[in-house]
Amino acid sequence: MSVILLSRKPLLTRLNQAVRSLFANGEKGLWLDPSDLSTLYQDSAGTVAVTATGQPLGKESDKSGRANHVSQATAAARPVYTEASGIKYLAFDGVDDGLATATFAAGTLTSNMDVFVAVKRNTASELCTIFSRGGTSFLGAFATAGVSPEGAAYFGAGAPSMWVDGALVPGGNSRLALGGALTIGAWRVVEFRNVNLSAWTDIGLATYPGYRPAMSVVGVVVSVAQSDAKRTQIRQYLANKVGVVL
C-alpha cells in the first residue's frame, strides 16, 4: 500500500501571495498575521520578540508595508499570543485588552474599503465591537438577542455589507444579526465590504472603551475594496488558518 502525503504548503503559499498582492503597488490598508512570529513583540517598543504561547503582545508589525503597526503601551491591556490546537492567535480578555495603530491623517484610508477578520467570540458578552476609531466610530458591533439593545453594527458613512464565512449576514447591518452569526466558541471569517473609513484616524482592535470583546483573532486584512474573486482568496487565506471549511 502506498501513502500519498498531500502538503498544504503550496496552497498556503499561494494564498499568502494573494494577500501580499493586495498591497504590492502601495495600496492602502493593514495586514495582521499573528501566525508570523517575526511580526510579534512583547513590548510596545518592539524590542522583545514573542517566542512562545502565553506571552503578551505589545506590538504587531503590519505586513501590508504601510507601517500601520498596532501596539499597546499598557502592560495589563495587552492581548496574549496563544497557540492551541495548531492555531496561532491573539486572545483578548474582554475587559481592557486592545491594540491600535498610531494616529494617521483623515483620508489615509478611503471611502470604499474591505475589512476581513478571522475571529472567535469567547463569551456571550452583552455588546461589543471588534474595530473602532478611538472612542467614536466603530465597525463590527455585535450583540446578544434578548440581552442587548439593537443598533447598527457600523457607525459612519457608506453602505457596507456584512458577510460571515462567505455568506451575507441575514438581517442587514445590525448588531443582533452579527451577534447571531458569531457562534460562541467557533471560528468565523467576517467580512465588512465597501466600508467608508475615510474619516478614520486610527484603527483599533477591541479598543472601544466599555465595549471590548472577549475574542480570539487569527488575522486581519484591511484593503481597498476588492473584486469578488480576490475576496474569496482573502477569505480562504483566513479560513485556512483556523480550519474553517467554506
Place this chain on the structure above:
Amino acid sequence: MNVLRTIIIPADLVGKARNFGETLSPAGANMYLTPLSPTGNLPATHYISSGIIGSEFADLLPLITVSKGAKLGDPDIVTKAPGKPVVMHAAATAGAKAQKLTLTATEPDAVNIMDQSDTSGQPPFEAMARLGLQMLKGTL
C-alpha cells in the same frame, strides 16, 4: 517572568492606584479604566485591570489565592498574601523622578490600596464573579 494578575480597585482609591501605576513604569499608565458595579449600572464602585504584568511589579502586590474546599460542596478557600506597600511607594517615588512625573499618592495610600483591593491570578470574569461585580452597561 510575567504573570497574570487581575486587580480590582475600589472607586474611591482608583486615582491613587493610577498614580502608582504610571509612576512605577510607563507600562503601568492607563490602568484601571474599566468600571464595575454590582448591578452593571452606574455608579461605578470599582475599576479593573487584568493582564500579564512583570513579576517585578506583581511581587509588590498582595495576592489572593482561591482554592477548592476539601470536599465537594465545601466553599472555596480564599487566602491573601500581603503586599509590600513601603517598597511600592519607594519604587514609585524613584519611577516618578526618572520619568519626571508627580507622585501624589502616599505610603498610607499604598497601604489602603493593598488592604482594600483584590489582586489575584484569576481570569477577570472569574474574579468579578467571586466579588459579585460586573462591567458597566452602556449604550454604543
